Amino acid sequence: MIITPGALTALFTAFRAEFQNAQAATPTDWQRVATVVPSSSTSNTYGWLGQFPTFREWIGDRVLKNMAAHSYSITNKKFESSVAVPRDAIEDDEVGVYKPLFAEMGRASSAHPDELVFALLKAGLTTTCYDGQYFFDIDHPVFPSTDGTGTAVSVSNYQDGEGPAWYLLDVSRAIKPIIFQNRRNYALKAMTDMNDETVFMRDEYRYGVDARVNVGFGFWQFAYCSKAPLTPDNYALARAAMKNFKADGGRPLGVNPGLLVVPSQLEGAARKIVVKDANAGNEWAGTAEVLAPSWLG
Template sequence: MIITSGTLSALFTAFKAEFQNAQAATPTDWARIATLVPSSSASNTYGWLGQFPTFREWIGERVLKNMAAHGYSITNKKYESSVGVPRDAIEDDEIGVYKPLFAEMGRASTAHPDELVFALLKAGLTTLCYDGQFFFDTDHPVYPSTDGTGDAVSVSNYQEGTGPAWYLLDVSRAIKPIIFQNRRPYALKAMTSMDDEQVFMRDEYRFGVDARVNVGFGFWQFAYCSRAPLTAENYGLARAAMKNFQADGGRPLGINPGLLVVPSQLEGAARTILVKDANSGNPWAGTAEILSPAWLG
């Protein structure tokens, strides 16, 4: 093959098609537990975390509520994946050898949010959220007085144990337990200019994918973690704890724990609790869906 600017343009079009087809065809799970938030700056500050909207009877003037002054920020990070294609391979018409590589790059770009989101979920026992506590903790401060002030009481969304962690989540809200922040989406780019210095020095054309994204925690009240055995009894305790969560001021939150997220070694136990026919004596059948992503192990 004679290499010209037109040849290189057609080559990039072919590689990009492989990348985009695989990107679109790759299944993901992250959107089930994370809310996509667009970003237009280096970081986003979520000062409203901790404030739950509620209604009251309108008597007299409106009562304006100050936003909770939580300085919880998510700073975007840059990620990249790059490959080089030798000029000789193009001249020798070996392009087909590289097409699967670009398809894999497309798959990896779609799967990367899964990696980030579920890695953060696993790190919830050691990573702070908006209230200054670990996301999964035994002493989240909640202010029960009607004006949301006074002494705080400690509320737990974690059950201690020594086994693999499992998670019960409320994913029915506009804000899910985790936030996926997108500043610049994953896109394939090329360095194939005939007069590029690196092309001249290395006799190689470069292709790369990059993005600016990051993940962070939303409301801890929408998630519960347990390292106790996954039994019907412990599942029931987790549901009861979540349904009793209240906002500052003692207002019920109406939590709906509808997704049980488990690692592969607990998928059978989860199905025994949730999928087994209720007529066989299982009171929890159908009370939540099961998600067992490969990223949890």
């Protein structure tokens, strides 16, 4: 191949097609448990976390509540994946060898949010959320007044144990348990200017994907973690605890746990509990879907 600016543009178009096709075809799970929040700055501060709107009969003037303010912030991080293609490979028409590499980069860009989201879910026992407690904790403060005053009662969304962790989530709300913050989406770029110093010095062209994103926690009330054995009794305990969660002021939140997230070694046990089996007579059948992402191990 004679290398010209036009030839390099056509080559990048072919590489980008491989990238985009694989990106679109890659199955992902992170959207099941995370809400995408766009970002337009270095970080987003979620001062409204912990504030659950409630309705009252409108008699007289509106009642404006001074809600407890939180300073939970998620700072965007930069991620990249880059490759170099030797000029000789292009000159010798060997670019077909590199097309699978760009397809893999497309797959990796779609899978990266999965890695971030489920890694954060696993870290929920040691990572704080908006109220200053670990996301999964036995001491979440819930106050008797809607403005966050008074003596708080400790509420737990965690059951201790020795086994692998499993999670029961309410993913039916506008804000899911995890927040995926997107400042700059994953996109393929090229450095193929024939006057570029790297092209001159190393005789290679560079291609890379980058993004600015990060993850953080939403409402702890929409998630429950257990390290006790995944049995019908412990599943029932988790459901009951979540359905009993209340906002400040004692108002029921109407939590509807409907997604059971488990590591691969617990997938069978999870399905025995919540997937209908005419022969098993399992009373919890149909109460939740099972999700066993490979990122949980």
